[in-house]
Amino acid sequence: TRTTDLGWFTPLTCLSFLYSPARAALLTGRLPIRNGFYTTNAHARNAYTPQEIVGGISKEEILLPEILKKRGYVSKIVGKWHLGHREQYLPLERGFDQWFGSPNCHFGPYNTSYRPNIPVYNNSEMIGRYYEEFEIDERTGESNLTQIYLQEGLDFIFQQTLARQPFFLYWAPDATHAPVYASKHFLGKSQRGRYGDAVMELDYSVGQILAWLVTLGIDKNTFVFFTSDNGAALMSGPKQSGSNGPFLCGKETTFEGGMREPAIAWWPGHIPAGTVSYQLGSVMDLFTTSLTLAGLAAPFDRVIDGLDLTPSLFNNSMTDRPIFYYRGNQMMAVRVGPYKAHYWTWSNSWEEFNKGINFCPGQEVTGVTTHTQQEHTMQPLIIHLGRDPGEKYPISVLSKEYQTVLSRVTLIVEEHQKTLVPGQPQLNMCDLAVMNWAPPGCERLGKCLKPPQSQPWKCDWPH
Amino acid sequence: TRTTDLGWFTPLTCLSFLYSPARAALLTGRLPIRNGFYTTNAHARNAYTPQEIVGGISKEEILLPEILKKRGYVSKIVGKWHLGHREQYLPLERGFDQWFGSPNCHFGPYNTSYRPNIPVYNNSEMIGRYYEEFEIDERTGESNLTQIYLQEGLDFIFQQTLARQPFFLYWAPDATHAPVYASKHFLGKSQRGRYGDAVMELDYSVGQILAWLVTLGIDKNTFVFFTSDNGAALMSGPKQSGSNGPFLCGKETTFEGGMREPAIAWWPGHIPAGTVSYQLGSVMDLFTTSLTLAGLAAPFDRVIDGLDLTPSLFNNSMTDRPIFYYRGNQMMAVRVGPYKAHYWTWSNSWEEFNKGINFCPGQEVTGVTTHTQQEHTMQPLIIHLGRDPGEKYPISVLSKEYQTVLSRVTLIVEEHQKTLVPGQPQLNMCDLAVMNWAPPGCERLGKCLKPPQSQPWKCDWPH
Numbered sequence: 027t028r029t030t031d032l033g034w035f036t037p038l039t040c041l042s043f044l045y046s047p048a049r050a051a052l053l054t055g056r057l058p059i060r061n062g063f064y065t066t067n068a069h070a071r072n073a074y075t076p077q078e079i080v081g082g083i084s085k086e087e088i089l090l091p092e093i094l095k096k097r098g099y100v101s102k103i104v105g106k107w108h109l110g111h112r113e114q115y116l117p118l119e120r121g122f123d124q125w126f127g128s129p130n131c132h133f134g135p136y137n138t139s140y141r142p143n144i145p146v147y148n149n150s151e152m153i154g155r156y157y158e159e160f161e162i163d164e165r166t167g168e169s170n171l172t173q174i175y176l177q178e179g180l181d182f183i184f185q186q187t188l189a190r191q192p193f194f195l196y197w198a199p200d201a202t203h204a205p206v207y208a209s210k211h212f213l214g215k216s217q218r219g220r221y222g223d224a225v226m227e228l229d230y231s232v233g234q235i236l237a238w239l240v241t242l243g244i245d246k247n248t249f250v251f252f253t254s255d256n257g258a259a260l261m262s263g264p265k266q267s268g269s270n271g272p273f274l275c276g277k278e279t280t281f282e283g284g285m286r287e288p289a290i291a292w293w294p295g296h297i298p299a300g301t302v303s304y305q306l307g308s309v310m311d312l313f314t315t316s317l318t319l320a321g322l323a324a325p326f327d328r329v330i331d332g333l334d335l336t337p338s339l340f341n342n343s344m345t346d347r348p349i350f351y352y353r354g355n356q357m358m359a360v361r362v363g364p365y366k367a368h369y370w371t372w373s374n375s376w377e378e379f380n381k382g383i384n385f386c387p388g389q390e391v392t393g394v395t396t397h398t399q400q401e402h403t404m405q406p407l408i409i410h411l412g413r414d415p416g417e418k419y420p421i422s423v424l425s426k427e428y429q430t431v432l433s434r435v436t437l438i439v440e441e442h443q444k445t446l447v448p449g450q451p452q453l454n455m456c457d458l459a460v461m462n463w464a465p466p467g468c469e470r471l472g473k474c475l476k477p478p479q480s481q482p483w484k485c486d487w488p489h
Numbered sequence: 490t491r492t493t494d495l496g497w498f499t500p501l502t503c504l505s506f507l508y509s510p511a512r513a514a515l516l517t518g519r520l521p522i523r524n525g526f527y528t529t530n531a532h533a534r535n536a537y538t539p540q541e542i543v544g545g546i547s548k549e550e551i552l553l554p555e556i557l558k559k560r561g562y563v564s565k566i567v568g569k570w571h572l573g574h575r576e577q578y579l580p581l582e583r584g585f586d587q588w589f590g591s592p593n594c595h596f597g598p599y600n601t602s603y604r605p606n607i608p609v610y611n612n613s614e615m616i617g618r619y620y621e622e623f624e625i626d627e628r629t630g631e632s633n634l635t636q637i638y639l640q641e642g643l644d645f646i647f648q649q650t651l652a653r654q655p656f657f658l659y660w661a662p663d664a665t666h667a668p669v670y671a672s673k674h675f676l677g678k679s680q681r682g683r684y685g686d687a688v689m690e691l692d693y694s695v696g697q698i699l700a701w702l703v704t705l706g707i708d709k710n711t712f713v714f715f716t717s718d719n720g721a722a723l724m725s726g727p728k729q730s731g732s733n734g735p736f737l738c739g740k741e742t743t744f745e746g747g748m749r750e751p752a753i754a755w756w757p758g759h760i761p762a763g764t765v766s767y768q769l770g771s772v773m774d775l776f777t778t779s780l781t782l783a784g785l786a787a788p789f790d791r792v793i794d795g796l797d798l799t800p801s802l803f804n805n806s807m808t809d810r811p812i813f814y815y816r817g818n819q820m821m822a823v824r825v826g827p828y829k830a831h832y833w834t835w836s837n838s839w840e841e842f843n844k845g846i847n848f849c850p851g852q853e854v855t856g857v858t859t860h861t862q863q864e865h866t867m868q869p870l871i872i873h874l875g876r877d878p879g880e881k882y883p884i885s886v887l888s889k890e891y892q893t894v895l896s897r898v899t900l901i902v903e904e905h906q907k908t909l910v911p912g913q914p915q916l917n918m919c920d921l922a923v924m925n926w927a928p929p930g931c932e933r934l935g936k937c938l939k940p941p942q943s944q945p946w947k948c949d950w951p952h
Contacts, residue, residue: 217767217827219876264877269735274851304680364680388737388854388881413682414727418851 045277046074046108046453047352048255048309049198053089053109053120055313055324055332059352061087062449063109070356070372070399071487072278073453075108077130077141077461080482081452082110083120088325090313091121094194097320100186103127104178105198110452112460118150122196125149126178129462132156132171132200132207135164142462142475151467158473162207167220169207175199176231180238187242194316197235201228204259204266219265236292246295249319251312253289257282260387274417275386275395278489279373280351280358281417282366284385291339298342305338306361308349315339329445348438354487355448359406360439366417367406367435372399374489385489391418408432456485508740509537509571509916510815511718511772512661516552516572516583518776518787518795522815524550525912526572533819533835533862534950535741536916538571540593540604540924543945544915545573546583551788553776554584557657560783563649566590567641568661573915575923581613585659588612589641592925595619595634595663595670598627605925605938614930621936625670630683632670638662639694643701650705657779660698664691667722667729682728699755709758712782714775716752720745723850737880738849738858741952742836743814743821744880745829747848760802768801769824771812778802792908811901817950818911822869823902829880830869830898835862837952848952854881871895919948 050063058064062084065073075082083089091101102124103117110116111129118125130144135157143155154160162169179197186193201207201224208223212230216222232252239245258268260276260283270276270283277284289307291297314332317324324330337343351359359368373385373395386395393400394407394417407420408431421428459480468474513526521527525547528536538545546552554564565587566580573579574592581588593607598620606618617623625632642660649656664670664687671686675693679685695715702708721731723739723746733739733746740747752770754760777795780787787793800806814822814829822831836848839860849858856863857870857880870883871894884891922943931937 217875219873222875264873264882269878271734272732388852388857388879390853391851394851410682410727412680412685415732416851419727 045072045255047072049108050083050087051331052255052309052312053083053091054087055090055310055330056087056328057310057331057350057352059355059357059446060329060331060449062452064352064354064451065453065485065487066355066451067454067484067487069354070358070370071354072489073354073485073487075110075130075453076456077111077144078456078458079110079453079485080112080455080457080460082112082115084450084452085114086449088328089120090316091123091194091196093121093317093322093325094320095121097192097322099192099194099320100124101194101196102182103196103198104175104182105196106131106200107198111462111465113466116147116150124182127175127198128156128200131203132162132205134162138475145462145465145468147465147467152465152471152473153467154471155462155473162205164205166213167205167207167223168210168213170209171207172199172201172224172227172231173209176234179231179235183235183238183242183244187244192320199228199231202268204262206266218268221264221266221268225268240294246293248293249296249316250292251289252292253309254287255309257284257286261383261385272415274389274391275373278385280353280368281373281386281395282411282415285351293339297339301342303338303342303344305335305344306347306349307335307338308332311335329447348442350442355451357439357443360435360442361411362431362435362438364410364412365431365435366409366411367431367439368394368409368420369403369406369439370399370401371396371407373397378488383489394418394420406432406435408435453487454484455482457482508535508718510535512571513546513550514794515718515772515775516546516554517550518553518773518793519550519791520773520794520813520815522818522820522909523792523794523912525915527815527817527912527914528916528948528950529818529914530917530947531950532817533821533833534817535952536817536948536950538573538593538916539919540574540607541919541921542573542916542948543575543918543920543923545575545578547913547915548577551791552583553779554586554657554659556584556780556785556788557783558584560655560785562655562657562783563587564657564659565645566659566661567638567645568659569594569663570661574925574928576929579610579613587645590638590661591619591663594666595625595668597625601938608925608928608931610928610930615928615934615936616930617934618925618936625668627668629676630668630670630686631673631676633672634670635662635664635687635690635694636672639697642694642698646698646701646705646707650707655783662691662694665731667725669729681731684727684729684731688731703757709756711756712759712779713755714752715755716772717750718772720747720749724846724848735878737852737854738836741848743816743831744836744849744858745874745878748814754802756802764805766801766805766807768798768807769810769812770798770801771795774798792910811905813905818914820902820906823898823905824874825894825898825901827873827875828894828898829872829874830894830902831857831872831883832866832869832902833862833864834859834870836860841951846952857881857883869895869898871898916950917947918945920945 047058047063050061054061065071101122103122105127107129126148128144128146134143136143143157145152146154146160206220206224208227212223212227216226239248256277257270258276273283274281275283310332315335318334318336349361350357358370376397409417459477463477464474510521510526513524517524528534564585566585568590570592589611591607591609597606599606606620608615609617609623669683669687671690675686675690679689702711719740720733721739736746737744738746773795778798781797781799812824821833836858872880922940926940927937
């Protein structure tokens with residue numbers, strides 16, 4: 027048979043956008059500027075899906091599990107959804123057969139008269155809320171959430187294996203996002219504080235999933251991909267975030283520290299262990315690659331940005347392709363081969379910076395980590411990421427190398443911009459009335475809260 | 490028999506001082522402040538052995554190969570010596586039986602009427618000079634030096650194996666130091682420019698040495714240790730230096746980017762492959778560890794700073810020990826467990842910085858990467874290197890953690906300073922007359938140059 031079992035786990039994503047937009051890109055194979063997961067309220071802003079967001083992933087988009095269904099795949103998401111929390115946007119409306127997790131991040135705890143705590147769903151009904159039924163101890167950082175998500179993933183794999191059922195598991199725990207938590211067994215065990223403890227628990231969990239596939243004898247027909255949706259959130263400080271090593275700045279920026287992610291593909295018997303691929307990839311590629319593996323075609327009626335990575339995965343071949351780095355409605359940079367051209371630079375505003383919000387702590391590269399939105403479209407900053415992974419030394423505009431690269435990059439950017447049709451922006455409106463006051467299932471739990479009057483406003487995206 | 494074959498290769502060193510001082514520390518097992526490899530011409534300066542240096546390693550110091558000789562070891566240094574280039578300071582005067590390499594760095598090429606090119610020695614005689622008999626192409630960066638050094642190392646190992654002779658090989662190539670070179674086969678092969686090419690050739694060479702030990706069947710009785718003598722020399726720019734990843738600043742500083750180095754120990758059958766040790770080590774430990782392996786005692790008549798690492802290497806046990814970070818005559822910082830306390834901070838002077846000499850390009854941590862020599866002895870900056878490997882977030886002096894750590898660190902620093910007897914500084918005087926004008930062997934080559942009149946001066950160490 028041509029059908030291939032797909033088992034994925036991960037807080038998936040690789041390159042090019044941030045949190046909610048990255049997840050939208052992963053499941054649609056399309057840039058957020060096309061699939062609508064961005065804002066036009068202000069120029070070049072990182073929008074996502076807080077509780078007050080009115081929008082979500084558009085009905086006009088086709089999501090990966092919706093297509094996989096055609097070949098009989100059963101799909102489950104475990105963990106954070108982040109593509110809209112109102113009923114019409116939830117995972118079971120969008121191709122997933124099962125869900126265990128939350129629509130938003132585990133921020134909180136909140137004074138529930140002003141702001142409800144985030145619900146945890148089992149399929150289409152809330153079964154509790156973070157900081158209430160699902161405990162997170164603010165002081166000690168103890169929480170069993172990763173263990174619960176691990177168990178949900180393992181159970182799903184077990185049930186599908188028993189039923190000899192092809193499956194797609196999107197394992198998207200929210201561990202390592204601030205406020206950082208780990209379970210009792212891992213707290214204090216790493217040498218990197220609470221953040222390290224959370225990473226250790228995640229690492230353990232991934233190991234458990236792989237071991238389980240081997241135990242069940244389905245490792246040779248299960249494709250596993252691990253990656254993350256953005257670089258370390260440096261503004262969360264050393265106790266609540268990791269390090270981006272040599273890369274510049276972190277989450278919220280289009281510097282490498284915000285965009286470049288490790289990625290591991292695992293498929294015993296198909297992908298040789300220990301090999302390294304230099305293929306430039308993006309989370310959108312997982313959409314296209316998964317469809318290829320399942321013997322399915324990507325939609326023909328729209329632009330798909332994802333690349334089929336199977337030649338890289340199975341033959342370690344290389345495809346030259348550009349990657350566009352957006353911040354909201356603005357293409358900030360493009361990567362072509364080893365070069366990156368910055369058309370706009372911005373870390374965050376002086377106003378935020380002076381309040382202590384710092385996306386590049388300890389780093390300052392004159393003319394690169396700018397605190398105003400700096401346009402370079404007439405003369406982009408060009409960097410060779412091989413020689414200069416930290417984006418500290420833009421190539422001299424007087425050099426022959428600069429001129430050669432610029433000609434090549436210009437053609438690619440012009441082609442991209444000429445053919446681009448921006449999607450309808452979904453992240454412009456906010457309203458306290460749409461928060462998680464009374465999710466489905468709240469009556470059974472006796473946990474329905476009363477929403478305030480609807481008073482929509484244009485969301486303020488400060489960075 | 491208790492005797493163990495020792496085979497070492499490397500531009501050896503780990504922590505605590507810079508280039509020449511690191512090498513002096515490695516071979517004496519003692520801090521440079523004790524063995525005299527420092528200057529008192531100005532406060533907290535990085536001194537080394539340029540061509541005009543008058544001094545070298547003191548006769549009062551005992552060097553590792555001098556002790557190993559007692560158990561019949563034959564010792565060779567391949568590569569850069571850097572402990573004084575005048576005749577009385579050369580390797581064959583200090584316990585080494587063989588030498589192939591140069592006394593100083595491969596800086597050049599020079600106009601030889603003002604400054605001779607650096608000689609390359611075979612044992613006690615010069616056999617040519619860099620940029621003359623030993624070519625380095627400035628423009629293309631091509632040079633066979635690493636290949637020559639590799640061959641010298643392999644030949645030595647082969648001869649000692651044939652003779653069933655215990656040996657100590659100190660393989661100290663100068664590749665990856667600016668001006669960076671690689672041989673034709675490696676140039677343009679890496680994805681990180683010429684610097685990457687040089688690293689690739691070094692990696693290949695280390696692989697060849699290990700493979701050779703296996704081929705000769707002596708891998709199970711040869712202890713190999715690999716490390717470096719300082720972090721990437723960031724002031725050399727992206728084409729001529731590497732990256733220090735998450736660590737702050739680079740060579741010439743006492744921040745982690747200047748001090749922390751990878752280290753790999755290899756001994757099939759004795760050291761389990763793939764294990765990681767969290768033991769805090771220094772190059773000085775190689776002195777003590779090597780003596781233990783050879784069944785020899787360290788000198789009793791002086792303070793030895795090196796720790797015997799054999800418990801860590803063979804049982805992965807941990808010893809708590811402080812590491813003192815010096816810059817010339819000044820203790821700048823101390824590491825105790827996961828904590829580092831900065832007593833003085835300094836990157837480099839405003840004067841140098843304004844000329845474009847930058848030891849921390851793209852990095853700036855207020856109050857930490859200071860451009861004046863900043864004293865914090867009354868209230869050291871304390872950092873938890875586990876949570877904050879980039880030294881960006883000094884712990885609040887108001888916290889309980891700060892007070893607890895400070896009490897512990899203070900005792901250790903007081904004890905260190907109370908018992909410290911600084912050695913006679915060897916790096917204070919310079920003189921053009923002492924440069925490599927007419928090294929031994931120059932007559933045979935017809936390459937003797939005429940030295941100028943002796944006019945000694947106090948060397949100027951700007952940083």
